[in-house]
Amino acid sequence: MLRTLTGRAVLVTAATAVISVIVTALVALPIAVRSANNAGRADLADKSAIAVELLTTERFAARQRIVARLRDDGISVYLVRRGVADRPGLPPRVLEQIAAGSTVDTRGVVGGESVFIAGRPLSGNDAGVVLTRAASSGTAARVLGGVWVALLAGLAGGIGAGALLARFIARPLRQAALAAGRMSAGDRSVRLAVRPPVEAAELATALNQLGAALQRSEGREREFLLSVSHELRTPLATIRGYAEALADGVVEGPEGGDTILREAQRLDRLISDLLALSRLEAGDLPVTVVAVDLNELVDAAAQAWRPRYGPQLSAELPTEPVLVDTDPDRIRQVIDGLCENALRVVPAGTPLVLAVRAGEQGGVVEVRDGGPGFTDEDLEVAFQRGALRQRYRHERPTGSGLGLALAARLVTRLGGTIAAGHAPEGGAMFTVTLPYTARTKP
Numbered sequence: 001m002l003r004t005l006t007g008r009a010v011l012v013t014a015a016t017a018v019i020s021v022i023v024t025a026l027v028a029l030p031i032a033v034r035s036a037n038n039a040g041r042a043d044l045a046d047k048s049a050i051a052v053e054l055l056t057t058e059r060f061a062a063r064q065r066i067v068a069r070l071r072d073d074g075i076s077v078y079l080v081r082r083g084v085a086d087r088p089g090l091p092p093r094v095l096e097q098i099a100a101g102s103t104v105d106t107r108g109v110v111g112g113e114s115v116f117i118a119g120r121p122l123s124g125n126d127a128g129v130v131l132t133r134a135a136s137s138g139t140a141a142r143v144l145g146g147v148w149v150a151l152l153a154g155l156a157g158g159i160g161a162g163a164l165l166a167r168f169i170a171r172p173l174r175q176a177a178l179a180a181g182r183m184s185a186g187d188r189s190v191r192l193a194v195r196p197p198v199e200a201a202e203l204a205t206a207l208n209q210l211g212a213a214l215q216r217s218e219g220r221e222r223e224f225l226l227s228v229s230h231e232l233r234t235p236l237a238t239i240r241g242y243a244e245a246l247a248d249g250v251v252e253g254p255e256g257g258d259t260i261l262r263e264a265q266r267l268d269r270l271i272s273d274l275l276a277l278s279r280l281e282a283g284d285l286p287v288t289v290v291a292v293d294l295n296e297l298v299d300a301a302a303q304a305w306r307p308r309y310g311p312q313l314s315a316e317l318p319t320e321p322v323l324v325d326t327d328p329d330r331i332r333q334v335i336d337g338l339c340e341n342a343l344r345v346v347p348a349g350t351p352l353v354l355a356v357r358a359g360e361q362g363g364v365v366e367v368r369d370g371g372p373g374f375t376d377e378d379l380e381v382a383f384q385r386g387a388l389r390q391r392y393r394h395e396r397p398t399g400s401g402l403g404l405a406l407a408a409r410l411v412t413r414l415g416g417t418i419a420a421g422h423a424p425e426g427g428a429m430f431t432v433t434l435p436y437t438a439r440t441k442p
Contacts, residue, residue, distance in 0.1 A: 098128035346371035
């Protein structure tokens with residue numbers, strides 16, 4: 001039972017009720033005893049005054065009845081004459097006060113018992129009356145005896161309150177657990193009603209947001225898988241067609257082999273991108289970080305891409321080296337991917353610029369083009385897998401939808417940042433920022 005929230009809530013509330021009763025009893029006990037003693041002491045003083053008056057005016061038989069009546073009430077009566085009591089036990093200081101004609105209202109020990117002592121002198125002679133009553137009147141025992149009833153009542157009330165509290169708290173938790181179970185079983189449409197208390201409403205809101213996010217994510221995954229399947233099927237269909245043509249003798253010479261080789265290379269690049277992306281998301285893609293001069297890296301990339309792109313490709317390099325800590329092969333892979341995208345979508349004769357500059361946060365590489373560029377809405381999803389391909393596959397040439405996602409994850413893996421924007425040349429601009437080496441200051 002203690003493994004459940006209900007059991008624990010009942011236990012806590014019952015324990016709280018019992019502890020509250022015990023603490024209250026411990027606090028109330030000395031107060032009750034003190035109040036009872038004060039009342040008894042005042043009553044004893046009043047009775048001593050009455051006793052003195054009666055004993056002075058009444059006859060002997062009446063006096064005896066008064067003394068017997070007081071003793072029946074638990075009060076001991078001492079008659080004092082010339083500083084001597086009719087019975088032993090009174091403290092000497094009390095006898096001295098009575099002999100001196102003073103009233104007595106004190107506490108002392110008589111016969112080994114703590115008592116209240118009240119005394120008054122008799123008028124007209126050297127005598128007096130002293131009354132004593134036990135200081136312990138059973139108040140503590142009565143208070144402690146009543147604690148058991150309070151404990152039982154507190155325990156019953158605690159169990160009832162705990163059961164109600166547990167039901168109130170556990171109900172939204174059970175509903176959330178059921179909803180989570182349905183989500184894990186594949187039902188992404190389940191939603192919870194958002195109701196108070198605030199914590200339960202926050203939990204329901206979080207689960208509803210999770211369900212909506214899972215729906216969107218799975219929708220994007222399905223679209224991505226469809227696009228990747230199409231990208232894989234296209235080169236495979238070409239390879240298969242030319243292979244059948246070669247086998248049937250329909251195609252002769254190097255043309256068929258060249259086509260099969262190009263499509264196989266395209267297929268290999270796609271599979272490599274998929275593998276690299278999956279390893280990046282799993283966090284086990286190895287990188288080798290060394291000090292790299294971005295000027296040399298970008299200049300080499302420009303020389304490699306200029307024969308394919310044409311003289312419109314230019315490099316803007318500063319005169320001073322820009323040293324960063326990164327993996328040169330991975331950054332070159334990022335630059336090549338961005339150039340591949342530009343080559344696919346940029347019209348002939350438009351510029352492509354590879355630029356390097358020293359930024360405030362690190363070395364910066366820019367890839368700018370004069371192509372169709374992005375809208376502001378495109379910039380928000382530019383690095384999501386397949387997002388731009390899904391948006392533009394019927395309007396302009398697109399790739400597999402993996403390139404920008406792979407570039408973003410590679411740069412992040414190397415401790416840098418990548419951003420998409422609008423280029424001064426009129427097209428798209430990608431800005432990669434990489435951390436400086438420890439020896440370099442901007």
